[in-house]
């Protein structure tokens with residue numbers, strides 16, 4: 001008999017991980033994109049996922065909220081199974097889980113015909129979690145939080161890349177997510193715009209937001225994360241504190257990657 005979908009409790013307790021993933025495998029044709037990938041994220045923790053191109057970082061992030069469906073493995077959000085071999089959530093539960101993990105992509109995916117404010121309110125109105133008045137109030141507060149109060153009524157395309165990405169962050173926060181997932185949020189931005197976005201992310205981290213960040217920004221990984229996961233060939237090869245990972249990584253591949261990264265970033 002197929003296991004029944006289980007109700008998802010989006011509110012994590014202090015004891016259990018916000019995200020628990022283990023043995024996650026996904027194959028695209030001949031490519032093993034994920035091989036036994038694993039991740040545990042505690043409440044208020046910031047985890048950076050780092051590794052070479054094609055390592056499976058984006059695929060893993062997408063699996064966490066089932067934008068990509070693993071072939072095998074287990075994923076719990078807030079202590080409740082959302083994917084386990086054979087277990088599939090119903091549509092409503094899946095929507096709820098996806099909402100509990102706010103996603104910020106490299107490309108901002110804002111609606112170009114809407115203002116910054118409307119982009120943020122729309123998410124709440126679509127999800128039916130706020131009246132129009134509440135949605136506007138929340139959106140204004142969030143745009144203020146990401147430094148964009150004065151740009152709220154601008155159409156999205158009139159905003160700079162950094163501003164658009166900050167709107168995307170405000171939009172993700174509007175859903176009151178349990179955790180934010182970022183996939184290279186600054187790699188489409190120039191250095192100035194990257195700094196603006198990283199600054200907002202550092203503030204969120206300091207305020208206790210649980211975050212998983214796929215990034216090539218070594219300075220952010222080193223300074224703003226609690227832990228770093230190194231991925232290669234679809235595997236989560238090593239997990240360690242930033243200091244350990246950058247200076248005393250166990251595996252030769254991680255050691256080589258991080259010593260090169262330090263040199264590139266001028267941090268060596």
Ligand SMILES: Nc1ncnc2c1ncn2[C@@H]1O[C@H](COP(=O)(O)OP(=O)(O)OP(=O)(O)O)[C@@H](O)[C@H]1O
Nearest residue numbers: 028031032033051052053054055056057058059060
């Ligand atoms: N939809 C797909 N169809 C086929 N292969 C895919 C698909 N998505 C990813 N892959 C393959 O899976 C592997 C992992 O890709 P992924 O995009 O997760 O890597 P990444 O670590 O995010 O790389 P990058 O740093 O370049 O963004 C790669 O070999 C990629 O070509």
Ligand SMILES: [Mg+2]
Nearest residue numbers: 057058059183
């Ligand atoms: Mg990627």
